[in-house]
Structures are given as C-alpha cells and as structure tokens.
Amino acid sequence: MKASPHRAAPCGAQPPGSSMNAIPPFAHLCEPAASLEDGHGRTVRYIRLSVTDRCNLRCTYCRSGMETFIPHESVLRYEEMEQLVDMAMDMGVEKVRLTGGEPFARKGFADFLERLRAAHPALDIRVTTNGTLIGPHIQTLKAIGLNAVNLSLDTFDRDKFEQITGRDLFGKVRENMDALLDAGIPFKLNAVALRGFNDDELPAFIDYAMRHPIDVRFIEFMPMGEGTRWSDSCFWSAPDILDAVKGLVAVAPVEQEQRNGGPARLYTLSGPDGPGLGRLGLISPLSSHFCTSCNRLRITSDGALRTCLFDDREYRLRNALRHPKLGIEAVRRIVTLATRDKPIGARLLERRHNAVAQRRMTAIGG
Numbered sequence: 188m189k190a191s192p193h194r195a196a197p198c199g200a201q202p203p204g205s206s207m208n209a210i211p212p213f214a215h216l217c218e219p220a221a222s223l224e225d226g227h228g229r230t231v232r233y234i235r236l237s238v239t240d241r242c243n244l245r246c247t248y249c250r251s252g253m254e255t256f257i258p259h260e261s262v263l264r265y266e267e268m269e270q271l272v273d274m275a276m277d278m279g280v281e282k283v284r285l286t287g288g289e290p291f292a293r294k295g296f297a298d299f300l301e302r303l304r305a306a307h308p309a310l311d312i313r314v315t316t317n318g319t320l321i322g323p324h325i326q327t328l329k330a331i332g333l334n335a336v337n338l339s340l341d342t343f344d345r346d347k348f349e350q351i352t353g354r355d356l357f358g359k360v361r362e363n364m365d366a367l368l369d370a371g372i373p374f375k376l377n378a379v380a381l382r383g384f385n386d387d388e389l390p391a392f393i394d395y396a397m398r399h400p401i402d403v404r405f406i407e408f409m410p411m412g413e414g415t416r417w418s419d420s421c422f423w424s425a426p427d428i429l430d431a432v433k434g435l436v437a438v439a440p441v442e443q444e445q446r447n448g449g450p451a452r453l454y455t456l457s458g459p460d461g462p463g464l465g466r467l468g469l470i471s472p473l474s475s476h477f478c479t480s481c482n483r484l485r486i487t488s489d490g491a492l493r494t495c496l497f498d499d500r501e502y503r504l505r506n507a508l509r510h511p512k513l514g515i516e517a518v519r520r521i522v523t524l525a526t527r528d529k530p531i532g533a534r535l536l537e538r539r540h541n542a543v544a545q546r547r548m549t550a551i552g553g
C-alpha cells in the first residue's frame with residue numbers, strides 16, 4: 188500500500204502527479220491566520236523551500252535511476268518564492284531554509300539570496316547544499332549574513348565519495364568546507380548513516396568534529412521515494428551510532444533548550460586532549476521520532492505545499508498564486524487550512540510497506 192494517496196484528502200490535497208486543477212473550493216471561505224497552528228498543537232515557524240529538483244550529484248540513497256524532472260515552466264520563479272516567503276513571515280515564520288536538488292545548481296540562486304536578505308534583514312536564512320558549487324558564492328553569502336549552511340558529506344574518502352555520488356568532487360567539497368570556515372560562515376555537516384558504507388569511518392567524522400567548531404550530524408537513512416534502496420541491512424540507527432561514538436570519545440547530551448528546535452539530538456565530545464571544538468548530532472526520524480515538536484512546512488520547487496516530509500498529500504500553491512483572481516491571499520488560506528491537517532509523520536512511517544512517501548528527496552528538498 189502506498190502511504191497516503193488512499194487516505195482522505197481534505198483541503199483540496201492531491202497526490203503528486205494528479206492532473207486536476209487544484210484551485211480549492213474553500214479559497215474564499217475562511218480568514219487567514221496570524222500564526223500557523225496545526226491540529227496537534229504545534230506552531231509552524233520554519234519553511235523549507237526547494238528551489239530546484241535538479242542536482243549535479245547522483246547520491247544512491249536519494250535519486251533513483253529513472254528520473255523525470257519538473258518542467259521549467261512549472262518551477263516557481265524566484266519572484267514567486269519571494270512572495271511566498273513574505274506571506275510566510277506574515278504568518279509567523281522566522282526561519283527559511285533553501286534546499287533542492289542542489290540549490291546552487293539553479294542559475295541566479297545567490298542573487299535570489301541577496302534579494303531575500305535585502306527584503307528581510309532579520310529573517311533566519313539557511314541553505315542545505317552538497318557543497319560542490321558553493322565556492323564562488325562564499326563571499327556573497329558572507330556579505331549578506333547568511334545565517335548558516337548545512338553541508339552534506341557522507342564520506343571522507345575520495346573513492347567512496349565518487350561511489351556514493353557518482354562524481355569525483357570530494358576535493359572540491361573539502362576545499363569549500365575550508366573556505367566556509369575561513370570566511371567564518373557557520374556550517375553543519377550532514378552525513379546519511381549507512382551501515383556497510385560509512386560506519387567504518389566514524390573515527391574520521393569524530394576527528395573532524397573534535398578539530399573544528401562544527402556540528403557533525405548523522406541522519407538515519409529514511410525510506411523515501413519510489414524505488415528506495417532502504418533496507419534493514421544498511422540502516423544504521425542513532426542509538427547504535429551513539430554507542431560506537433562512546434567507544435571513541437566521551438559524550439554528554441546538550442540540553443534540549445539549546446537545540447534550537449531542530450531535529451538533531453546534540454552531544455558535546457571530549458577526548459584525551461580535552462573537549463572537542465565541535466559536537467555530534469543525531470537525527471533519528473526512525474528510531475526516535477521528533478514529530479511532536481515539528482515546526483516546519485515544505486514547499487517543492489513546483490510550488491506544492493507538503494505539510495510533512497512523509498505525507499504525499501500536496502497542496503498546489505502555484506496554481507492559486509498564478510491565478511489572476513486568486514493570488515497570494517488564496518495561497519494564504521490554503522496554507523492555513525492545510526496546516527491544520529498536518530499529520531504526525533511517524534504514524535505514516537509505521538503504516539508503510541516500502542517507501543513512506545513516493546516523491547523523491549530531490550523533489551522535496553529533504
């Protein structure tokens with residue numbers, strides 16, 4: 188059984204791929220909300236906006252072989268994304284993460300970030316990137332005061348990097364990590380935890396965290412997208428990672444209130460020569476979910492709202508945004524109503540048979 192298309196779809200939600208026009212019938216019926224509350228008492232403060240589904244890498248856990256891309260005319264224009272961010276901020280959103288696909292693979296991305304910062308000096312703006320194309324933009328990111336970068340790197344071995352991403356770009360990523368550090372741009376390192384692939388490299392990851400003021404975070408491999416290569420044998424759980432780290436250095440949990448509402452459980456590290464400069468983070472959507480404190484919505488690059496990573500119900504904001512008689516006010520109402528129906532994603536995970544959601548991570552943005 189597929190995760191969600193068979194469930195009731197209130198608020199005009201449609202599974203991806205549906206060709207129906209999604210201008211919802213309720214667009215004129217309810218008043219917009221000042222802050223975004225869901226039906227489980229959670230408040231949305233964070234939007235993840237995917238600027239493209241295209242990517243220069245081919246990470247085996249993220250992309251499947253047979254791929255079609257969103258046609259250009261369906262991808263939101265930057266001005267449309269700016270409109271959505273303005274609206275989200277009106278509704279109480281404080282943090283926007285730009286992701287992809289690879290955000291720096293889209294032309295004009297750094298200019299877009301500049302405009303976003305100029306329009307919203309106090310907004311917390313972050314980027315999740317594979318780190319291969321960010322180099323030429325680092326000074327711009329510094330100049331606009333980008334709040335942080337999350338950089339994905341699954342291995343410290345050049346050959347394994349090529350094996351997992353399909354590209355020989357490990358050296359470029361390492362160079363860009365050093366350049367980010369030199370520029371004083373905070374970044375977090377994200378590695379998907381893959382038993383049989385990077386479990387033997389735990390000492391290298393911990394060594395990096397000890398020597399740099401960086402959160403090194405392991406993400407449990409999630410069964411996402413049709414054709415997912417997820418299996419029990421390659422799943423490396425957060426508790427197992429923590430046990431293994433304890434064999435290398437001493438760890439101590441960071442208090443909840445210092446975690447900034449993020450999904451990672453953080454730990455300070457301490458070795459024979461003293462405390463580490465960086466920390467360990469564990470993101471455990473499978474072994475210990477964090478859905479009860481979830482504060483985020485996602486918007487795909489073709490303008491579909493997903494209220495949960497694991498839920499394939501999508502609310503087509505683009506149609507309303509581009510409609511001459513509807514526009515941003517209709518979008519605001521759709522977002523308000525859809526958010527009320529935001530699920531607890533872990534329950535969808537429990538009910539899954541294979542992948543928890545059909546859309547690929549490149550399209551959703553992680």
Ligand SMILES: Nc1nc2c(ncn2[C@@H]2O[C@H](COP(=O)(O)OP(=O)(O)OP(=O)(O)O)[C@@H](O)[C@H]2O)c(=O)[nH]1
Nearest residue numbers: 315337375377406449450451470472481483496553
């Ligand atoms: N299940 C689940 N996974 C998430 C969620 N948010 C982020 N992740 C996963 O965690 C990994 C890291 O995400 P990032 O893009 O670095 O964002 P983040 O962890 O929210 O970052 P911070 O804002 O720095 O805490 C990605 O693989 C995401 O798919 C979430 O709400 N639910």
Ligand SMILES: C[S@@+](CC[C@H](N)C(=O)[O-])C[C@H]1O[C@@H](n2cnc3c(N)ncnc32)[C@H](O)[C@@H]1O
Nearest residue numbers: 249287288289315316317339377408409548553
């Ligand atoms: C989809 S990528 C998009 C941004 C950028 N291309 C990057 O790699 O950082 C966002 C994050 O999702 C993670 N990711 C992709 N597929 C995943 C999966 N099946 N399980 C867990 N994390 C995954 C990636 O490792 C990356 O950290």
Ligand code: SF4
Nearest residue numbers: 242244246249288317
């Ligand atoms: S979107 Fe990110 S995780 Fe997916 S293939 Fe590209 S670089 Fe890899």
Ligand code: SF4
Nearest residue numbers: 477478481495496532
């Ligand atoms: S699975 Fe869904 S509800 Fe749970 S934390 Fe992720 S996005 Fe939020």
